[in-house]
Amino acid sequence: MRILPLTLALLATPLAAQDRGSPLIDYSGFRELTAEVQPVRSERLVSLAQFKARAAQPDVLVLDARSAKAFAEGHIAGAVNLPLPDFTAESLAQVIGANPDREILIYCNNNFTNNRRPVMTKALPLALNIQTFINLYGYGYKNLWELGEAVDMDDPRVGWVKSI
Structure with a gap:
């Protein structure tokens, strides 16, 4: 048998x-x-001022892993969108480019104190930053930095823009 x-x-x-x-x-x-x-990750949390300064450097990618709808409703200026459920080796390489050492900055809903669309606060242990950081790192992108504070999306220093 x-x-x-x-x-x-x-x-x-x-x-x-x-x-x-x-x-x-x-x-x-x-x-x-x-x-x-x-x-x-604990060593890669940066202030808003540091986040903005890093984002202004050449070839730095600001990645927003929220849904396409939430991204269209508002995001940090200069960010590109790839929703977390769409992460694959191929989709990440297409968005990030050929250099796996490229500096990547991330943020999520829980970086904003507003708790209104498009940044509704998630349960703290489920904040999108955590999964995004883990996924990027696991796919080999280790030059990661994360907005490490909660700010008002209406604060002009944030540079919030809407696509719709």
Whole structure:
């Protein structure tokens, strides 16, 4: 019987490795990645003034990973949009370019105190910055910097613009 060796092989595989789900999902790998990212991210949080100064440098990318609709309703001037659900190796390379060491600045809803469209505050542990930073880092983009404070999107220093 050919089924028996496969069944025995699956039973011998530790449950942690299987994660009892799709073989295309690696929760243990995600936990390892987040542990690696945590100290890096904590050193890469910048003030609004630092964020704006970095954004003004040549070849620096300001990436907004919110939905296309939220981006169109308002974003930091000069930002480009690639929604987090659309992150793949290919889509990131297309937006970021060929240089994986390119400096990337990120921000999300939870960087703004307004709590109104298009920056509705997310649950703190689910702030989009966290997932965006982890995903970019995991795809090999490690020159990441994150807006590390909460500001009013109506503050002229932010440079908020609307596409619609």
